[in-house]
Amino acid sequence: MILIFSDNNDRTTIEVIRWLASMNKNFILVNDDEFFEIHLREKRFFLQSQKNSFFLDDIKSVWHRRGGLYFNRLSYSNDSINIYMNETQHWLEDYVLKTLETKKHINKQSNSHVNKLLVLEYAQKAGLDVPEYFLADNTDEVLLNTTITKSITGNVILDSLSDNQDGIMYTTIIEEADKEGFFTSFFQEKIEKDFEIRTFYFEGECFSMAIFSQNDEQTKTDFRKYNNEKPNRNIRYKLPGEMEIKIHELMKMLDLNCGSLDFIKSGNLYYFLEVNPVGQFANVAHHCNYPLFKKIADYL
Structure with a gap:
């Protein structure tokens, strides 16, 4: 069985699934809005959400496209028991995630988000x-018109609550100095x-x-x-x-x-x-x- 993690309606995932279907391969698609519970059946790990269910040892290969495996945690009204329950469920979840990473895989949930600063190093x-880069919280030493700024993370999507529109933080040339300081930002030589x-x-x-x-x-x-x-x-x-x-x-x-x-x-x-x-x-x-x-x- 093939396990695929992705976003809803990701076009790349859909294209791969078309090929898998044409090859008559069995697969499970887990979207990023699903939450699983861990159960034991026949002494085997069984994972179940409202949409999907599978035995852990039936999975032969994993594609971590986007999203991931997320869990619902069981709880009781007794807080003392819940402390133990939470710790136990954490280690069960950890076991499931690490076991999936031992399967034949395309990328892993644990390193799906990389640190840009480490990547550049x-x-x-x-x-x-690599173009010269630095971090700064002001523009005192920024060379105008020859320096760009971009997100220190990956692609940043800005959600607008007022008009239901999204925005993206684009790469921008620094053309004028800022009189005030700001949050630590990423600057790079303009090539x-x-x-x-x-x-x-x-x-x-x-x-x-x-x-x-x-x-x-x-x-x-x-x-x-x-x-x-x-x-x-x-x-x-x-x-x-x-x-x-x-x-x-x-x-x-x-x-x-x-x-x-x-x-x-x-x-x-x-x-x-x-x-x-x-x-x-x-x-x-x-x-x-x-x-x-x-x-x-x-x-x-």
Whole structure:
């Protein structure tokens, strides 16, 4: 049995599931709004939610796309008993999660969110070029027009409670100093790019796409500011062999066998920006005709 963790209506997950269905493979899809209880049946761990149920030892492979395995905890009215109950359930949950990670897997719930600062340090150790970066809580030493700021975490989605609209924190060029201090933020050297590269890494292989975002003022600084009227040109791209070796070293350091990596090509250099273990790669598959969905289905 194949176990898949994902968000509701994630298009990448849907494409892989289509392949699994065509291959007549049994799978369980767990969405991020499900909560499981742990039971014992026939001396075996049995997990059950309102939508799904399965024996732990029936799972042969796991794809941690997004979301994860979340639990409901049982409780009694007696607080003294609940202290013991909570501790016991914690260790049962820990056992289930760690057991799933011993299965054949694509990424793990335990390291699905990486620390950007550590990633950049590891990237340098792997021999990748990284733009100069620093943290600051003011702009006193920020060089205007040659420095960018971006989220210190992954992609940040801002929820608006007033009008039901979401927002994204984009990469931004610092054009003027701020007179006041602010919360610790991430700053990085602005690299003049020839084009950007999105690389999907899977089990030692790299599948890359060049994104010509610099030809459009709207996407020049951050290609995620998509211009639907005039989309960026995206083509299949082959990184130099030594680059792919360094990427493999970085992913081994991070204990990841799957992820999306972003680079900037500038002259003869490739600058590493970040890696997202759960990043979208459907665009890489579609624009470049890579059989990524089938590769994942075959692996599972």
